[in-house]
Amino acid sequence: MGYVLGLGGPYHHDASACLVADGRVVAFAEEERFSRIKHHRDSRSAAASAAWCLHQAGIGWSDVDEVAVAWNPYWPNDCDHIADKDMIAELLGPAARDAGGPRRLTVIGHHLAHAASAFYPAGVTDAAVVVVDGSGDGISTSIHHGTRTGLHTLREFPFTQSLGWFYQFATEHAGLGDWTNAGKLMGLAAYGRPTVDLDFLNPASCGYHLDLTGYGLPPDADHTARYSDFSYYRDLRRAYGKAFTDAGVPALPTAGDDTHRGIAADLAASAQLLLQRCLISVVATALDETGSTALCLAGGVALNCTTNGILARTPDIETLFVQPAASDAGCALGAALECAHRRGEYTVPGPRQTHTLLGPDYDNHAIETALQTAGADYTTPPDIATAAARLLADGKVIGWHQGRAEAGPRALGARSILADPHTTASRDRINRDIKRRELWRPLAPSMLDLGPWTTTPDGPAECMIVAHDATPRARQQIPGVVHVDGTLRPQRVDPDLQPAYARLLHAFAAETGIAVVLNTSFNGPGEPIVGSPADALSSGARLGLDAIVIGDYLITPPPSSSTR
Structure with a gap:
C-alpha cells in the first residue's frame, strides 16, 4: 500500500497533516487540536498531527512513501524538494527524525495545494478551480483547470493584488480583530449599507484590479524583496489604514454589541459587496477560460459563505464544490492528493467529499x-x-x-x-x-x-x-x-x-x-x-x-x- 503524508499551513499558522493511502484519505487533523493554541500560531510544526495520522493508520515512518509540504521556503526561487535537516525537524519534530522520518520533502506550490484540495475531492472530471487567500508563495489568487490529467494553472495574481489581505485589513479597521476574525466582517455586513466608496479596488475584465499607488504601493512595482521579511505587509497595513480613513471611515475601536448600528457595519457591507463583485468576476473569467460548468473553490476567502451562496445560485454553475477546510490547514489534504495523483495512486474522478470527519475519536x-x-x-x-x-x-x-x-x-x-x-x-x-x-x-x-x-x-x-x-x-x-x-x-x-x-x-x-x-x-x-x-x-x-x-x-x- 502506498502512503503519502501531506503537510499544510507552514506559514507559522494553521499547521496540519493528512495521510492518503492508495489515493484514499484515511486521516486528517489540524495541529491546533493537539497544541490547544488557536490556529497553532507562531509555529510551523505539524509534529503532533503527523504522528497521529501515522498512528491512526497503524504505520511507522518507514511505511511512508512520500511527504509533501504546501510551501516553498525558498520563494521566489523554484524548489522541488526540501532536504534541510533543521527545517524538516522544525516541521515534523525531532522525534520523527529519530524514528527514521523523511530525509526530504516534496514541495507542492501553496496555491496548487489549495487547488488540489478543492478539485480532487469534488467528484468531477472537468472544473474551473479558483483559489483566493491572503498570499502563499507570492500568489494571492489563482485560476486552474482541473481535468482527468490533473490541474493546469491558467492565471496567477501576485501578492500585491490580494483580496484576502483587503478583507483582512477591512476587518481590522472595523475594530473586529486580526485576520483570524474575518468571519466577523461577513456577519456584520448584513447590518450595514454599502455606502463606503472603496475606489482603489475594482472588478475588471480579467478578474479585478487593486491599485494603492496613492498610498505609496503601486501595484506594478517590484515588491518581491520585501515580501519574505514582512516589510511589504506592514506597509500594506498602513496603506489600507489611510485608504479606509480617506473613504470616510476612521480606525474604529474594538467591536462591541452596538457595532452593528454604526459605520463599522457600513464598512463591512461595502467590503463584502466589493469582495463579492471581484470574486464573481474572477469566477466568470475561470468559467470562460476553462469552458467548464463545475466550479471548485479553496483558500481562506472561500470560507465566505455569503459569496458562496451567490455562486451556488449562478445559472452558469451546474456544480459547486467548496473545500470545507478551505484555509491553509486544507493544504495538507491538497498536497497529499496532488502527490498521490502524480504517483498514479489517485485517479480523476474520485469520490465526492461529503464530510470532514477524519480526525481522532475516542473509545x-x-x-x-x-x-x-x-x-x-x-x-x-x-x-x-x-x-x-x-x-x-x-x-x-x-x-x-x-x-x-x-x-x-x-x-x-x-x-x-x-x-x-x-x-x-x-x-x-x-x-x-x-x-x-x-x-x-x-x-x-x-x-x-x-x-x-x-x-x-x-x-x-x-x-x-x-x-x-x-x-x-x-x-x-x-x-x-x-x-x-x-x-x-x-x-x-x-x-x-x-x-x-x-x-x-x-x-x-x-x-x-x-x-x-x-x-x-x-x-x-x-x-x-x-x-x-x-x-x-x-x-x-x-x-x-x-x-x-x-x-x-x-x-x-x-x-x-x-x-x-
Whole structure:
C-alpha cells in the first residue's frame, strides 16, 4: 500500500497533516487540536498531527512513501524538494527524525495545494478551480483547470493584488480583530449599507484590479524583496489604514454589541459587496477560460459563505464544490492528493467529499479515564440521543462530543455546542454568556432535510459553508439560526455518517416537531475547537454549559474548573 503524508499551513499558522493511502484519505487533523493554541500560531510544526495520522493508520515512518509540504521556503526561487535537516525537524519534530522520518520533502506550490484540495475531492472530471487567500508563495489568487490529467494553472495574481489581505485589513479597521476574525466582517455586513466608496479596488475584465499607488504601493512595482521579511505587509497595513480613513471611515475601536448600528457595519457591507463583485468576476473569467460548468473553490476567502451562496445560485454553475477546510490547514489534504495523483495512486474522478470527519475519536475506555480524572458525575442513559434531545427541548445548552473530529473551522456535529433554534434566546445566551462575544454574531443549523427551511433545498449543504435563503417557515419557526439578512448556513446531516447525531435530530423532532438544532463550535474565546474528552470537560466547565455528552456518557452539570 502506498502512503503519502501531506503537510499544510507552514506559514507559522494553521499547521496540519493528512495521510492518503492508495489515493484514499484515511486521516486528517489540524495541529491546533493537539497544541490547544488557536490556529497553532507562531509555529510551523505539524509534529503532533503527523504522528497521529501515522498512528491512526497503524504505520511507522518507514511505511511512508512520500511527504509533501504546501510551501516553498525558498520563494521566489523554484524548489522541488526540501532536504534541510533543521527545517524538516522544525516541521515534523525531532522525534520523527529519530524514528527514521523523511530525509526530504516534496514541495507542492501553496496555491496548487489549495487547488488540489478543492478539485480532487469534488467528484468531477472537468472544473474551473479558483483559489483566493491572503498570499502563499507570492500568489494571492489563482485560476486552474482541473481535468482527468490533473490541474493546469491558467492565471496567477501576485501578492500585491490580494483580496484576502483587503478583507483582512477591512476587518481590522472595523475594530473586529486580526485576520483570524474575518468571519466577523461577513456577519456584520448584513447590518450595514454599502455606502463606503472603496475606489482603489475594482472588478475588471480579467478578474479585478487593486491599485494603492496613492498610498505609496503601486501595484506594478517590484515588491518581491520585501515580501519574505514582512516589510511589504506592514506597509500594506498602513496603506489600507489611510485608504479606509480617506473613504470616510476612521480606525474604529474594538467591536462591541452596538457595532452593528454604526459605520463599522457600513464598512463591512461595502467590503463584502466589493469582495463579492471581484470574486464573481474572477469566477466568470475561470468559467470562460476553462469552458467548464463545475466550479471548485479553496483558500481562506472561500470560507465566505455569503459569496458562496451567490455562486451556488449562478445559472452558469451546474456544480459547486467548496473545500470545507478551505484555509491553509486544507493544504495538507491538497498536497497529499496532488502527490498521490502524480504517483498514479489517485485517479480523476474520485469520490465526492461529503464530510470532514477524519480526525481522532475516542473509545469508552479513553472517555471513562477522562471522566474519572476530572472527577465528573455522569450517567449512561439507555439512549443518549433521546436524553440529549430532551435537554435541548427544555432549553438547555449542551456540549456534544461524538466520533471522529471534524477538520476545518466548522463544527459539524462531532465537536459541537447545541441548542434549541425555536427562539433567539438560546442564540443570544450562547453569544453573550457562553462564547462571550458580540450578540450580532449568527449561528448555524444542523438538519436532516433542507426542504422546509431553504429556498434551494438541492444546493450544497454538507458543511455549513454555503449560505442559503431561508424560507418564511424558517424565519418563523427557527429564528435562532436565521441571520438578519434572511439567510442560514445549513448542515444536512447524513444518518449513515453520523448515526448518533441523526438520532438526536429525530428525537428532537419528536419533542418539538422540528428536526433542526442550533449548532456552533465547541470552544471558548480564543481557543480551538475541543479535541479530546478532557478538552470537552475542561472547556465545558469554563463555558458554563448545562450538560455535556461524550459518546454514551451524559455529564450534568459539567465539573467546575476547581475540580479539574
